[in-house]
Amino acid sequence: MNNNQTKIGVPMQRGIGLLVFLFPFLSLITPSGIGFCSLAFLLAALIVPRKAWAAMAPHWRDIRWVVAAFGFNFLLALVCLLARPETQLEYLDNPSRMLFGLSAAMLVVLARPARATLWWGVIAGALAALPFIGYQRIVLDIYRPGGWLNAITFGDIALCLALVALAAAIDYRHSTRKAIFPALGAVAGLAATVVSGTRGGWIALALAAVLFLTYARLLRSRRVRLLLIGSFALFASTFFIPAAGVQERVGQGVHDVRTWLDGGSAFTNVGIRLELWKGAGYLIEARPLFGLDPKTARAELRKLAEQGKIQDVVLPFEHLHNDALQAMATGGVFGLLAWFGILATPFAFFARSLGAGARNGGARSSQQFAPALAGMLVVLSYFSFGLTEVIFWSLKGSMFYALMVFLLMGFCLNAKDDMDKQMDSQRGK
Numbered sequence: 001m002n003n004n005q006t007k008i009g010v011p012m013q014r015g016i017g018l019l020v021f022l023f024p025f026l027s028l029i030t031p032s033g034i035g036f037c038s039l040a041f042l043l044a045a046l047i048v049p050r051k052a053w054a055a056m057a058p059h060w061r062d063i064r065w066v067v068a069a070f071g072f073n074f075l076l077a078l079v080c081l082l083a084r085p086e087t088q089l090e091y092l093d094n095p096s097r098m099l100f101g102l103s104a105a106m107l108v109v110l111a112r113p114a115r116a117t118l119w120w121g122v123i124a125g126a127l128a129a130l131p132f133i134g135y136q137r138i139v140l141d142i143y144r145p146g147g148w149l150n151a152i153t154f155g156d157i158a159l160c161l162a163l164v165a166l167a168a169a170i171d172y173r174h175s176t177r178k179a180i181f182p183a184l185g186a187v188a189g190l191a192a193t194v195v196s197g198t199r200g201g202w203i204a205l206a207l208a209a210v211l212f213l214t215y216a217r218l219l220r221s222r223r224v225r226l227l228l229i230g231s232f233a234l235f236a237s238t239f240f241i242p243a244a245g246v247q248e249r250v251g252q253g254v255h256d257v258r259t260w261l262d263g264g265s266a267f268t269n270v271g272i273r274l275e276l277w278k279g280a281g282y283l284i285e286a287r288p289l290f291g292l293d294p295k296t297a298r299a300e301l302r303k304l305a306e307q308g309k310i311q312d313v314v315l316p317f318e319h320l321h322n323d324a325l326q327a328m329a330t331g332g333v334f335g336l337l338a339w340f341g342i343l344a345t346p347f348a349f350f351a352r353s354l355g356a357g358a359r360n361g362g363a364r365s366s367q368q369f370a371p372a373l374a375g376m377l378v379v380l381s382y383f384s385f386g387l388t389e390v391i392f393w394s395l396k397g398s399m400f401y402a403l404m405v406f407l408l409m410g411f412c413l414n415a416k417d418d419m420d421k422q423m424d425s426q427r428g429k
Helices: 010-026 033-047 049-083 091-098 104-110 117-140 151-172 176-196 200-219 221-241 246-261 267-285 296-305 323-359 370-387 395-428
Strands: none
Touching: 010 033, 010 104, 010 117, 010 296, 033 049, 033 200, 033 395, 049 091, 049 200, 049 323, 049 395, 091 104, 091 176, 091 395, 104 221, 104 395, 117 151, 117 176, 151 176, 151 370, 151 395, 200 246, 200 323, 200 370, 221 296, 267 323, 296 323, 323 370, 370 395
């Protein structure tokens, strides 16, 4: 669609393209890059609201379930705020800003920037993050560095950048010279994750490997296959390098689990999580339908500790270190549905986009393949992160997810338009 209703000036087109690049580039190396880009996307959409809506309107059928899921997530938070006087207004921050992330998709469809702007932003962001966190680890001697974020969130986002860079390599599979840059970005992102000491991402890597293996046969690209094998092999090799700390973290985790199972102190990284999950079971059993507000949930955990049902090591923590348990403990069944929805609907969208691209001419010619696979990897990663962490508790973690998902959705929609036009042109001939 390219009529007067959706035309914008060249300066704004370039500005939107710059925003697309800046978002992943600034995510880890600045204290407010994610928030700045989130606000900038929203304000840009508000400057041309009619044109942005007109550009997105033809795609409503494709995106309606994703928008509905993010909308339900926001409405549930609003209802909880109104129904629970003790709930603070900041409870709306994450759900509202995630919903506003739709503005990024609208602008991508309106301005149609080259998706290389996103790929280069991801690559540059990963390459910049590694020396940044490396300086904290080596020079400042911080055992668990996290830049401007906590170590877990930093490591998780760095891993997302690495996996998106791997997906970006698909677009450059016919050029060895260009393919080297996504490879460097992927290696840098993986290395930054290792330096941060984040273990939750290891599950995401295992699931990502399964996803890549599932679709690698469609790529028919020896370069991409070698890149995938090399990247995962490089990460696996860090286990045998003592300085990387991976072997130490694995051994520590095994020891923590054994100690907890033997009835010892839960005052360890893993033990605290296991004790929090035990406490979550009590909370969910008491209020399975609607849950408790976060403040009341913490008070109930304190009561459980006083009764000797759980160890008091959990008391300083604000959340339950598991997204599904946190959603159900604080929102009941509806909270669980909201959390599941913002993961399942985008994953289904990207899976359909990838499948449609493969059917319409094969993976080699599909313009949807790279952004769709990248989207599936981001969603899968966040699901994995949520197994041992409440990644959506973090405002920056939540906004990164929403913006990356909506940007990749926008590029999938643009690719679909281009493929439809190409097929119409071939039929006309």
